[in-house]
Amino acid sequence: MFLELPMLQRRRSSKWVEYPSDVLPAFVAEMDVSLAPPIRDALLEAIEIGDLGYAEPGGVFESFAGFAKRRFGWSPDAGRMRVVPDVMTGVVEVLRVLTAPGDGVVITPPVYPPFFVDIREAGRRIVEVPLADGELDLDGLERAFVAGAKAFLLCNPHNPTGRVLEPERLEAVATLAERHGVLVLSDEIHGPLTLPGARHTPFASLGDSRSVMFTSASKAFNTAGLKCALAIAGSDEVDAELDRLPEELQYRAGLLGVIASEVAFDQGDEWLDQVIDEVSGRHRLLATLLAEHLPSVGYREPQAGYLAWLDCRALDLGDDPAAAFLAKGRVALEPGPGFGTPGRGFARLNVGTSETLLTEAVRRMAAAVA
Structure with missing residues (x-):
């Protein structure tokens, strides 16, 4: 259901063409899934x-x-x-x-x-x-x-x-x-x-x-x-x-x-139920990965969706921590300041991807602040 990098890099949506190919995109609200068969x-x-x-x-x-x-x-x-x-x-x-x-x-x-x-x-x-x-x-x-x-x-x-x-x-x-x-x-x-x-x-x-x-x-x-x-x-x-x-x-x-x-x-209920189950698991995985690699990042598991709102203020990366993750870790998150003044020091991460790519995203974020 969730695709891996070689297939995803063939896509032409903004998620996969906005940044150079060495950047792992985890910003825009688009999942890395195959299309539901009935659709x-x-x-x-x-x-x-x-x-x-x-x-x-x-x-x-x-x-x-x-x-x-x-x-x-x-x-x-x-x-x-x-x-x-x-x-x-x-x-x-x-x-x-x-x-x-x-x-x-x-x-x-x-x-x-x-x-x-x-x-x-x-x-x-x-x-x-x-x-x-x-x-x-x-x-x-x-x-x-x-x-x-x-x-x-x-x-x-x-x-x-x-x-x-x-x-x-x-x-x-x-x-x-x-x-x-x-x-x-x-x-x-x-x-x-x-x-x-x-x-x-x-x-x-x-x-x-x-x-x-x-x-x-x-x-x-x-x-x-x-x-x-x-x-x-x-x-x-x-x-x-x-x-x-x-x-x-x-x-x-x-x-x-x-x-x-x-x-x-x-006709999409069965496929959607599978997606929700997978996304719920990704949020749990993210909590585990952050605890291991970026324990100072605040994260409250959401009640809906595949977007994670990360409090990065303790990392001292300024108003836009996503800029540091991109420049030093080559992973693209959605900048918090774009969500208004209360978003300063935050970044939004898309977990609607494979376990492999989510793990890699957090690894790159940790490397950026190491």
């Missing part, structure tokens, strides 16, 4: 018959509804779903139609770096409410809402910490948002990768709200380059407002992405 077969059939035209939703809404029922115990309304090219494109376009230029949008750093870039692209203003010891600061959120923020871009499961929010905490967010008239945009792209011991609760499963949830098969099934995600309105009223989205937005998604997503949601 591979569906894509090969589409290519064989030349089915490479403009995207239509087909059965992807119903497929996701079935997936959500099996995985999350939630039956979403397929009628409230829309195809978008990817989560962040969807976020930008929804902000453009549901908020006004200059409106404040709350984010909770350390958080996914494109949140900073894309909120500005939408012409909105960033309002930071940092996590408090890895948890949402509900008091801070309320202060931001009272001060006039119009939207909250929630990341659940959280990237980079891998924290999965419990229903009670999500309910508290929903209550605050409703009280102050705040739009909630919930990025749930890592939800399908929730690890054993945790359970993902879709924000839209809490009941009707002024919210839009975003999800995709792209992270769980490693199909980001195929371009397909879903935007799901939290109420009929919001769904009606989303009619103002650009009509051509759907056609900016890829038909192969829609096909792959439909098959993933319909």
